[in-house]
Amino acid sequence: xxxxxxxxxxxxxxxxxxxxxxxxxxxxxxxxxxxxxxxxxxxxxxxxxxxxxxxxxxxxxxxxxxxxxxxxxxxxxxxxxxxxxxxxxxxxxxxxxxxxxxxxxxxxxxxxxxxxxxxxxxxxxxxxxxxxxxxxxxxxxxxxxxxxxxxxxxxxxxxxxxxxxxxxxxxxxxxxxxxxxxxxxxxxxxxxxxxxxxxxxxxxxxxxxxxxxxxxxxx
Amino acid sequence: xxxxxxxxxxxxxxxxxxxxxxxxxxxxxxxxxxxxxxxxxxxxxxxxxxxxxxxxxxxxxxxxxxxxxxxxxxxxxxxxxxxxxxxxxxxxxxxxxxxxxxxxxxxxxxxxxxxxxxxxxxxxxxxxxxxxxxxxxxxxxxxxxxxxxxxxxxxxxxxxxxxxxxxxxxxxxxxxxxxxxxxxxxxxxxxxxxxxxxxxxxxxxxxxxxxxxxxxxxx
DNA sequence: TAATAAAATTAGGTAAGCCTAAAAATATTT
DNA sequence: AAATATTTTTAGGCTTACCTAATTTTATTA
Ligand SMILES: [Mn+2]
Ligand SMILES: [Mn+2]
Ligand SMILES: [Mn+2]
Ligand SMILES: [Mn+2]
Numbered sequence: 412x413x414x415x416x417x418x419x420x421x422x423x424x425x426x427x428x429x430x431x432x433x434x435x436x437x438x439x440x441x442x443x444x445x446x447x448x449x450x451x452x453x454x455x456x457x458x459x460x461x462x463x464x465x466x467x468x469x470x471x472x473x474x475x476x477x478x479x480x481x482x483x484x485x486x487x488x489x490x491x492x493x494x495x496x497x498x499x500x501x502x503x504x505x506x507x508x509x510x511x512x513x514x515x516x517x518x519x520x521x522x523x524x525x526x527x528x529x530x531x532x533x534x535x536x537x538x539x540x541x542x543x544x545x546x547x548x549x550x551x552x553x554x555x556x557x558x559x560x561x562x563x564x565x566x567x568x569x570x571x572x573x574x575x576x577x578x579x580x581x582x583x584x585x586x587x588x589x590x591x592x593x594x595x596x597x598x599x600x601x602x603x604x605x606x607x608x609x610x611x612x613x614x615x616x617x618x619x620x621x622x623x624x625x626x627x628x629x630x
Numbered sequence: 631x632x633x634x635x636x637x638x639x640x641x642x643x644x645x646x647x648x649x650x651x652x653x654x655x656x657x658x659x660x661x662x663x664x665x666x667x668x669x670x671x672x673x674x675x676x677x678x679x680x681x682x683x684x685x686x687x688x689x690x691x692x693x694x695x696x697x698x699x700x701x702x703x704x705x706x707x708x709x710x711x712x713x714x715x716x717x718x719x720x721x722x723x724x725x726x727x728x729x730x731x732x733x734x735x736x737x738x739x740x741x742x743x744x745x746x747x748x749x750x751x752x753x754x755x756x757x758x759x760x761x762x763x764x765x766x767x768x769x770x771x772x773x774x775x776x777x778x779x780x781x782x783x784x785x786x787x788x789x790x791x792x793x794x795x796x797x798x799x800x801x802x803x804x805x806x807x808x809x810x811x812x813x814x815x816x817x818x819x820x821x822x823x824x825x826x827x828x829x830x831x832x833x834x835x836x837x838x839x840x841x842x843x844x845x846x847x848x849x
Numbered sequence: 850t851a852a853t854a855a856a857a858t859t860a861g862g863t864a865a866g867c868c869t870a871a872a873a874a875t876a877t878t879t
Numbered sequence: 880a881a882a883t884a885t886t887t888t889t890a891g892g893c894t895t896a897c898c899t900a901a902t903t904t905t906a907t908t909a
Contacts, residue, residue, distance in 0.1 A: 416896060438856060450897050452858060457895090469857055469904060500744040513736045519729055525719040635866065657886060669867050671888055676865090688874060688887055 415516045417463070418485050419444070420454055424464060424474055425482035434471040483547040488523050489515040490536035490543075495526055497537040504537040504588075505579035538579075539570025539589050539626060557593060557605065558622035565594045570626035578624060585614060592630050634735045636682070637704050638663070639673055643683060643693055644701035653690040702766040707742050708734040709755035709762075714745055716756040723756040723807070724798035757798075758789025758808050758845060776812060776824065777841035784813045789845035797843060804833060811849050 423443050427435040437451040444451075459466035463478035474482060492514040496507040524545070527533075534550060535541055541550040552570070560566055568591045571579065582588065587609055594608040603619040617625075642662050646654040656670040663670075678685035682697035693701060711733040715726040743764070746752075753769060754760055760769040771789070779785055787810045790798065801807065806828055813827040822838040836844075 414895080436856080437858090447898060448857060449859080449899085454896075496741075500741070500748060502740075502744070506740075510736070510738055510741060513738075514733075517729070517732045517736075519732075521721075521725075522715075522719070522729060525721070529719060633865080655886080656888090666868060667887065668869085668889080673866075
């Protein structure tokens with residue numbers, strides 16, 4: 412049996428592997444859980460002994476296929492639950508992450524499959540993140556971040572690259588949501604912030620940090 | 631914060647207090663969790679120190695008002711989740727208990743309230759057990775067990791007094807479910823088993839043990 | 850490359866929730 | 880009321896998932 416803590420480690424390694432494009436140092440895991448480094452060293456040794464990841468001392472870890480399979484299954488559960496909470500129970504997109512963090516650890520394939528069917532096999536969650544299918548296949552996206560966009564171009568928001576409630580609520584304030592049309596009027600060279608129009612209404616500046624979290628496609 | 635283990639203890643004490651009509655000995659808890667007695671002694675001391683129950687050494691425990699409130703809230707969650715699983719996700723009544731045992735520990739009032747609303751404020755769960763309302767009020771039932779019924783009388787099944795999957799599946803086989811009409815033809819004096827007709831079709835004998843788990847009202 | 854800084858590991862410890870073995874308290878039989 | 884049986888508690892241990900302090904390894908800078 413796999414514990415909630417172990418599942419969370421695998422999920423975090425999965426995420427960090429993509430972000431860091433390779434081996435995940437133990438320190439990155441410590442930071443992401445807000446725990447101390449030695450706790451991570453212990454745990455990755457255990458996960459390595461279970462063949463869920465490979466651990467190179469003082470270098471970091473990589474998921475094994477077995478570990479990645481579990482990680483993706485949890486991401487799938489997380490996103491299906493988030494979709495259920497927003498679509499069916501009418502929570503706002505900024506309210507569901509913490510709940511999904513709990514629900515993703517409920518052990519039952521059958522439950523997730525039925526939820527998935529009930530929801531009509533959704534392809535993305537309320538934040539635009541792709542929902543892995545039953546076989547662990549994740550829809551590739553050709554989205555870029557708004558930060559990479561060009562002044563004079565128009566983009567459509569299709570995802571948020573962040574779990575932060577604060578960011579989601581900030582976007583609520585700006586009346587920006589999935590599907591919003593963002594026109595880049597200008598990029599301020601001083602801080603790389605962007606002056607944008609949202610849905611054709613003048614809006615103001617988005618910091619480079621925010622722009623970097625917004626996944627967009629050409630509109 | 632209250633842990634899953636602690637919540638399970640409170641729920642069990644709540645159940646056993648009614649069944650035993652009073653103080654719950656530690657041994658009864660050990661038996662109900664299939665764990666050893668010393669583990670229970672430890673835990674009830676902790677719960678007593680948290681004022682969730684009163685503990686008299688070598689006698690047993692009683693819930694405090696604070697403890698009972700938590701216990702009832704968990705029973706409410708358990709039954710709402712079971713209702714959701716059967717009503718919305720179309721699980722069978724014998725499939726949902728173990729899942730609800732996990733889901734009942736998800737911490738969120740809001741989630742349960744929204745589920746409750748989504749389900750239309752159900753009064754009973756798929757096994758006929760009353761769902762406590764938001765204030766912890768539990769609908770009193772004037773049901774008796776079929777065992778207490780009289781030959782010649784007709785009853786309607788409104789609840790099952792048991793969490794056993796085996797019993798539920800046995801009832802499935804007998805085509806007995808909530809709402810079934812049970813006519814007691816005879817009581818066998820040797821073993822107190824009952825010869826019954828189910829929904830007007832001859833059925834055969836129900837053991838006293840089964841009859842004792844069936845909650846019925848006059849039909 | 851030697852010195853220094855940063856990151857990771859080792860060593861030893863804690864709380865939660867379980868365990869076994871032994872002792873004590875309570876209940877039942879004779 | 881003794882003797883015996885049953886139930887409960889005490890004492891000491893184990894595992895999981897964390898911790899701090901000290902040490903070692905790796906990376907950076909002089
Ligand atoms: Mn999320
Ligand atoms: Mn999401
Ligand atoms: Mn149940
Ligand atoms: Mn039930």
